[in-house]
Every structure is written in structure tokens, then in C-alpha cells.
Amino acid sequence: MLLDSIHSPTDLKRLSMSELPQLAQEIRQFLIEKLSVTGGHLAPNLGVVELTLAMHYLYDSPTDKFLFDVGHQAYVHKMLTGRMDRFDTLRQKDGLCGFVKRTESEHDVWEAGHSSTSLSGAMGMALARDMQGRSNKVIAVIGDGALTGGMALEALNHIGHEKRKLTVVLNDNEMSIAPNVGALHNYLGKVRSDKTYRKAKDEFEWLLRKVPAIGGKLARTAERLKDSLKYLVVPGMLFEEFGLKYLGPVDGHDTEKLIEAFRQADNCEGPVLVHILTVKGKGYSPAEADSHKWHGITGSYKIESGQVLKPVGPPMYTEVFGNTLIELAEKDSRIMAITPAMPGGSGLLGFAQRFPGRMIDVGIAEQHAATMSAALAMEGMKPVYAVYSTFLQRAYDQVVHDICRHNANVIFAIDRAGFVGGDGETHQGVYDIAYLRHIPNLVLMMPKDENELRRMMATAVAYDDGPIAIRYPREQGRGVAMDEQPSPIPIGSWEVVRDGDYAAILAIGPMVHVAEEAAELLKREGLSVRVVNARFVKPLDEAMLAQLAKEHLPMLVLEEAAVAGGLGSAILEHYAQQGLKPTVQLAGIPDRFIEHATIKEQRAEVGLTAEETAKQVRAFALLKRQRQTAN
Numbered sequence: 001m002l003l004d005s006i007h008s009p010t011d012l013k014r015l016s017m018s019e020l021p022q023l024a025q026e027i028r029q030f031l032i033e034k035l036s037v038t039g040g041h042l043a044p045n046l047g048v049v050e051l052t053l054a055m056h057y058l059y060d061s062p063t064d065k066f067l068f069d070v071g072h073q074a075y076v077h078k079m080l081t082g083r084m085d086r087f088d089t090l091r092q093k094d095g096l097c098g099f100v101k102r103t104e105s106e107h108d109v110w111e112a113g114h115s116s117t118s119l120s121g122a123m124g125m126a127l128a129r130d131m132q133g134r135s136n137k138v139i140a141v142i143g144d145g146a147l148t149g150g151m152a153l154e155a156l157n158h159i160g161h162e163k164r165k166l167t168v169v170l171n172d173n174e175m176s177i178a179p180n181v182g183a184l185h186n187y188l189g190k191v192r193s194d195k196t197y198r199k200a201k202d203e204f205e206w207l208l209r210k211v212p213a214i215g216g217k218l219a220r221t222a223e224r225l226k227d228s229l230k231y232l233v234v235p236g237m238l239f240e241e242f243g244l245k246y247l248g249p250v251d252g253h254d255t256e257k258l259i260e261a262f263r264q265a266d267n268c269e270g271p272v273l274v275h276i277l278t279v280k281g282k283g284y285s286p287a288e289a290d291s292h293k294w295h296g297i298t299g300s301y302k303i304e305s306g307q308v309l310k311p312v313g314p315p316m317y318t319e320v321f322g323n324t325l326i327e328l329a330e331k332d333s334r335i336m337a338i339t340p341a342m343p344g345g346s347g348l349l350g351f352a353q354r355f356p357g358r359m360i361d362v363g364i365a366e367q368h369a370a371t372m373s374a375a376l377a378m379e380g381m382k383p384v385y386a387v388y389s390t391f392l393q394r395a396y397d398q399v400v401h402d403i404c405r406h407n408a409n410v411i412f413a414i415d416r417a418g419f420v421g422g423d424g425e426t427h428q429g430v431y432d433i434a435y436l437r438h439i440p441n442l443v444l445m446m447p448k449d450e451n452e453l454r455r456m457m458a459t460a461v462a463y464d465d466g467p468i469a470i471r472y473p474r475e476q477g478r479g480v481a482m483d484e485q486p487s488p489i490p491i492g493s494w495e496v497v498r499d500g501d502y503a504a505i506l507a508i509g510p511m512v513h514v515a516e517e518a519a520e521l522l523k524r525e526g527l528s529v530r531v532v533n534a535r536f537v538k539p540l541d542e543a544m545l546a547q548l549a550k551e552h553l554p555m556l557v558l559e560e561a562a563v564a565g566g567l568g569s570a571i572l573e574h575y576a577q578q579g580l581k582p583t584v585q586l587a588g589i590p591d592r593f594i595e596h597a598t599i600k601e602q603r604a605e606v607g608l609t610a611e612e613t614a615k616q617v618r619a620f621a622l623l624k625r626q627r628q629t630a631n
């Protein structure tokens with residue numbers, strides 16, 4: 001096996017070009033086998049085997065900078081840079097990160113997780129290089145999906161302006177996670193299939209090669225003619241208009257052709273875009289046939305059959321959301337679903353099938369999705385903006401400026417709220433409470449189980465007074481019975497799920513059940529603890545807060561979200577404004593990033609467990625005695 005001899009890019013360079021196809025085959029086999037146990041982003045990585053080989057074969061990483069957009073397709077890069085032996089730990093606690101990770105290797109120069117940042121990174125690295133008089137290469141690999149992200153176009157615009165030397169490799173596999181959407185996608189499709197240009201270009205080059213060595217003038221004319229021919233037929237001219245030289249399309253699975261194209265790019269002045277055509281999932285038939293499903297696999301699969309092993313038990317919150325939205329949309333034709341490139345992950349495929357034209361996938365464009373939703377609401381529609389908590393971070397200003405300021409009646413369906421597990425720190429949905437609750441006009445709520453999610457969706461659709469957000473976790477429901485006709489919940493009303501008079505735990509979402517388990521543990525010690533489902537972050541249930549203060553119950557606020565700016569902070573602010581000083585302790589995510597692991601491990605890492613919660617509540621007794629002694 002050639003692969004056994006590869007421990008660094010230096011080892012790779014010792015191989016002959018003719019050995020690379022075999023190595024590519026071995027890399028694919030390695031990925032298919034390893035990920036059949038660990039899960040991960042199989043299809044994207046199978047599509048970039050030859051590309052990554054060509055880059056490491058021709059260039060000198062880390063002197064030459066490789067920037068992988070999103071970074072979910074960097075497994076081959078990790079294999080070639082000495083991390084093959086760590087793939088059994090992929091996306092696991094203290095294991096190999098599923099994205100590029102600077103602390104893992106000197107070859108990992110640019111981290112991501114969120115898409116469309118690589119071109120800005122490349123521009124910055126090229127600028128720094130030039131300011132420091134260095135001469136290294138800068139190569140950014142960006143997919144056709146990530147190219148629909150606004151940041152990428154901002155960077156392209158600047159790259160074309162600066163005209164500094166760098167290479168953009170556009171990895172065009174016609175797929176985002178779902179099939180890619182948008183004018184850019186259609187445009188690239190023309191280049192992929194433009195037989196006229198490809199035939200004319202090949203014939204022209206054949207002709208040029210036939211004519212004996214052409215003198216300078218005629219060569220320059222020929223070059224100009226080729227460019228004008230290109231201008232006439234090749235739609236890839238968009239990039240030339242942006243100020244980048246366009247090369248391609250190149251077969252993205254032919255290592256030799258890729259190396260030739262990169263060499264050509266290296267010989268050009270200024271920025272170059274090399275457009276490569278690849279197949280997402282290349283080399284594994286189930287993934288080639290359905291690269292949407294095989295974009296990212298959570299869990300394991302059977303290699304031969306391609307059967308993905310699904311968790312048994314209640315449906316994910318996402319599935320309950322998708323099914324409930326269909327029910328609601330049956331009765332309300334104003335309802336539209338908007339997704340920034342995540343129709344599958346957000347549970348909207350059924351909705352799209354049932355209501356063609358009422359599910360709008362805008363591509364990787366969270367900002368555009370938000371502002372467009374505001375306009376839809378202003379014009380009498382009932383837009384449901386379905387977005388992961390972490391990706392909504394991209395649209396913070398649009399939420400403030402275009403939705404809440406207008407009090408636009410947009411419904412936010414914020415999925416992946418809380419820890420997300422294997423995707424780790426770039427994807428944790430733990431900041432949305434902090435970045436949303438301070439915005440005027442917004443209602444923010446989170447259900448304790450899947451039935452309450454349905455009730456909150458009914459609440460949101462019935463609510464016409466402005467923006468309203470529901471956040472829910474990346475996990476299965478609790479297996480509770482679901483109301484046939486979910487009834488709306490009074491806005492701002494919390495729920496006492498367990499009575500008690502020793503202390504109170506105010507919890508939200510899945511933490512309500514952690515609180516109930518903690519209360520059960522404490523009951524065995526004779527301590528009766530009240531559990532409140534503090535399901536509205538905004539508005540707070542001020543009547544219940546007054547009651548709790550009046551009873552002098554010490555309180556613990558339990559949330560799977562950043563403590564800073566979270567629900568607990570809101571409660572402390574409320575009491576401070578009332579001039580009250582009850583005992584309120586906060587339990588949530590501390591001021592640091594939480595890396596990849598299972599959700600259970602991530603919760604344990606920050607103490608969001610029944611045992612830790614019980615310990616904190618038990619400490620109230622000590623606090624009480626200390627206070628009594630002091631008085």
C-alpha cells in the first residue's frame with residue numbers, strides 16, 4: 001500500500017505522477033472504511049482526493065498556504081499531513097477535529113466551519129506576504145456552495161481590485177449540502193456543459209500547436225484571438241470581469257491535469273481562479289447517487305449496503321418541526337419556509353414537496369434570508385426563517401435592522417440550539433440567547449419537549465405582533481404524547497413542572513429534565529426543590545419571578561447556553577431593576593469554546609448534569625446557614 005508510506009507531504013513528493021491514481025484509490029478506501037465507524041463528511045472529502053493530492057504534490061505546505069473553505073473537506077489534507085493514525089477519533093472528545101484546526105498541525109493555517117471565509121483569508125495572507133516581502137503561494141479551495149455566501153463575493157470584489165497573486169480553486173460539484181441554487185450555480189452549469197467553448201478551445205489549441213513555432217507578433221495575435229474567442233463563448237468570464245484570470249474547467253479527478261492547471265496559474269500575474277469539476281462522493285456509489293444524504297453522516301453505516309444506522313426512539317425535534325409546519329401550512333396559506341442552504345438539515349424537505357414554491361432555499365445567504373423574510377412579512381406573508389443557531393450569527397444586523405426594528409412578523413425556527421456534538425466549537429448553538437434577547441420587539445422561547453415545540457409553533461403562527469423565535473436542540477424528543485391540535489401558550493408564561501419549597505431551579509429546554517432529575521436526587525435528602533420551565537427568555541414571567549422572590553426561595557438558573565448574556569443574566573437584570581436581591585446562581589456555559597465531543601460529554605464538561613445541579617442546589621443550605629449565622 002502506497003498509503004502506508006505517506007506520513008508527510010515530503011513522502012508524497014517521492015512518488016511518481018503515475019503512482020498518484022493508485023494512491024487516490026487507497027485514500028478513498030481509507031475514508032470509506034474509517035467513516036463507516038465514526039461518521040463525518042464523507043461525500044465532500046471523496047470529491048477532493050485528487051485536488052488535495054495535486055496541491056500537496058506541487059506546492060510546499062505550510063510555507064505555501066492552503067485555505068479550505070468550511071474546512072469539512074480537509075480529511076485528505078489531514079491524511080497527507082501525518083494524521084492518518086488519528087482517524088479513529090474523528091469528531092470525538094479529544095480526537096481529530098472534523099474541520100481544519102490550527103492546533104492540530106502546522107499545515108492547518110486557516111480554520112473555518114462556517115462557510116465563505118476562505119477568500120477573505122487568502123486576501124489577508126497574500127497582503128501580509130507582500131507587505132513582508134515573502135514569495136509563498138496562497139491557495140484557497142472554495143466550493144460552489146460556499147461561493148454563494150456573501151462574504152465570498154465581498155472578497156472576490158476586493159481580490160480583483162488588489163490584483164495580488166493568489167489562486168482560488170473553485171471546486172464545482174454542483175452541490176451545496178442539497179443541490180446548489182442560484183444564478184451563480186446556473187452560470188457555472190453553463191461552463192460545465194458548454195460544449196461549444198470547450199470544442200472551440202480544443203480545436204484552437206490544436207491549430208496553434210500545428211503551426212510551426214509562431215513568431216512573437218503572431219503568437220500575441222493568436223493569444224488575443226483566443227481571449228476574444230473565450231470572451232464570446234465562455235460564461236466563465238464573470239471571474240475575469242472580477243479581475244481574476246479564469247482557467248478551466250479542469251477535470252477535478254485528474255491529478256496530472258490539475259497540476260498542469262496550477263502551474264499555468266502560477267505563471268499568471270495577479271489572482272487566478274481555477275475552475276475544477278468534481279463529483280461529490282466520488283468513488284462510493286451510495287454517496288455519488290445521493291451526495292445530499294452523504295454530505296455529513298452522523299453515526300455509522302454499512303459499507304456494502306450503504307445503510308446508515310439511525311438512532312432508535314422518538315423523532316428529532318427537527319422532524320417534529322417539519323411535520324408540524326406542514327400541518328400549520330395546510331391551514332394558513334401565508335406560511336412560507338425560508339432556508340439558507342439547509343433544507344434537509346432544517347427538516348423542510350417534506351414541506352417543500354407538499355408545498356412547491358413555498359419553501360425558498362436562498363443558498364448560503366443567511367443575511368439575505370433574514371432581510372427577505374422581513375419584506376415577506378411586511379407584505380402579508382407569514383415567513384418561517386429556519387436556520388441553525390450558529391449560522392444565524394451571520395445575520396445579526398439584519399435581525400436588528402430589518403426585522404425587529406420594523407417589528408416585522410417573522411417566525412424564527414432556530415434549530416441546533418445548544419451543544420451540537422461532533423461539529424464542535426464552530427457550530428455550537430450557544431450564543432443566540434445572548435445575541436437575541438436584548439433586541440427590542442423580539443419574543444424568544446424554547447420548548448421542554450416535542451409537544452411543547454408544537455405548541456410554540458402554534459403560538460408563533462397565531463402571533464401577529466412582531467418577530468417571534470423558537471429555539472430547539474439537536475436531539476431526539478422525549479417520547480411524550482403529542483396533542484392533535486397543539487394549543488398556543490400565553491406569551492411570557494412559565495410553567496411550574498414540580499413543586500418544592502426549599503429552592504427553585506429555573507430551567508429551559510432540555511435542562512428542564514436535568515433539573516427534574518436533580519430535584520429527584522435532592523428529594524432523597526429531604527430537600528423539596530421546585531422546578532420551573534422558564535420557557536420564555538423574552539418576555540420573562542415577571543409575576544412568577546416576583547412570587548419566587550417573595551418566598552425567598554434561592555434560585556438556580558440552568559441553561560445550555562452562554563452564561564454571559566443568557567437567561568440567568570436576564571433574570572438578574574430584572575431583579576436589579578426591581579431593587580430586589582434574591583439569591584440567584586447561574587449554571588450554563590462558561591466563557592470559553594467547547595470542542596467536539598458527544599452532546600452528553602459537552603454537557604458534563606460544563607457541569608450541566610443532574611449531579612452537578614444537585615450539588616449547586618445543596619450548597620444553598622450552606623449559604624442559608626452562613627447567612628443566618630451572619631445575621
Ligand SMILES: Cc1ncc(C[n+]2csc(CCOP(=O)(O)OP(=O)(O)O)c2C)c(N)n1
Binds near residue numbers: 146171341
Ligand atoms: C455560514 C454557513 N452556512 C451554512 C453552512 C452549512 N454548510 C456546510 S457545508 C455547506 C455546503 C457547502 O457546499 P460547497 O461549498 O459546494 O462544498 P461541498 O460540500 O460541495 O464540497 C453548507 C451549506 C455553513 N457551514 N456555514
Ligand SMILES: CC(=O)[C@@H](O)[C@H](O)COP(=O)(O)O
Binds near residue numbers: 295296423
Ligand atoms: C459542515 C457544516 O456546516 C454542515 O455540514 C453541518 O455539519 C451540518 O450539521 P448537522 O449535521 O447538525 O446538520
Ligand SMILES: [Mg+2]
Binds near residue numbers: 145171172173174176
Ligand atoms: Mg459543492
